[in-house]
Amino acid sequence: MSKPKQIFPDSDTKRWLSKEAEVWRYVPLRTLLLYLDGSLFIPSVGKLRAADPFEGAFYEEIAWFNDAFAKRYGNDAAKIDEWILKDLCSDSERHDFEINKQQGSLLVEILRKHYLAWIRRTRFAWCWFHSYRESAAMWNIYGKQGVAVKSNVGKIASMLEGTGRDFIFGKMTYVDYATGVSTEFSPENPADYQLLLRPFFLKRMEYESEKEVRFVTADSDSANLGGILLKNLNPQDWISAIRLWPKLTCREEHSIRKTIQHFMPQVECSKSELLTGPDEPVDFNDTLDEDRGDLKETTWKEVQDGIPVALKDV
DSSP, X not given: OOOOEESSOTTOTTTOOOTTOEEEEEEOHHHHHHHHTTOEEEEXXXXXXXXXXXXXXXXXXXXXHHHHHHHHHGGGHHHHHHHIIIIISOHHHHHHHHHXXXXXXXXXXXXXXXXXXXXXXXXXXXXXEEOSSOOHHHHHHHOTTSEEEEEEHHHHHHHHHTTTOOEEEEEOEEEXXXXXXXXXXOTTSHHHHGGGGOGGGEEEGGGGGGOEEEEEEEOSOOTTTTEEEEOOOOGGGTOOEEEEOTXXXXXXXXXXXXXXXXHOXXXXXXXXXXXXXXXXXXXXHHHHHHHTHHHHHHHHHTTOSOOOGGGGOO
């Protein structure tokens, strides 16, 4: 069993994560039910690319990629090049390569394109929002009609260790793609050099408000499935608290909390008050309907509401 490894050292005080670092996932109810059943789905980086076309892309000059590739794979680099050319490239690309062998830059471009495409198919990222409190923006973008699941880095790492898979994790580094300039990322920084072949830990500056933390693993190409499904995971081992969509009615809140408590009777579960202002009117009809449901049904059956009986015949 391999313990998940953090990609940044504790000397990198800005990006290193303590075990107590709080994280959140804003998900629809169907995803929560999957968690409560002991399962979780981790999408491929390629699937995440559907929402952000720059996901898993390379953000620096090709020379940096070439250098990082050679240093990372050492004596195996030539074998990997040969495998990419044989198994991933098209016939036309192989033909172009044969007649343009002297153009080294062309070869590197072909290899980089297929290497990154393969990485996006075989790397799977579980994404979290890093904060010690809820986020109105995250509720509106990802959590509408759903829930916010709270945990911390230590609990998640311990749970993932039990899967028998190798995981790495860390904060996302945000890059200004338009200018190529970033105060957070430099290929000459030893801590950033590793990201050259791990672009799934890089994202455009436009997403920096998400303060994302990712747990990433590798597996075979699951393009048809778009991710991997992990099972037999006890939700009580990693879920610290659950917040419900703040716009739920009283009846909806009651039903969802009852379901959650069936699976996790000890978990802290409550409706979020983040988007509910102090002057927001109370829906008394909703409260009364919940209390008077049986009475309304009896009135209907006993024909005491003045509605013609014929209209009530199914």
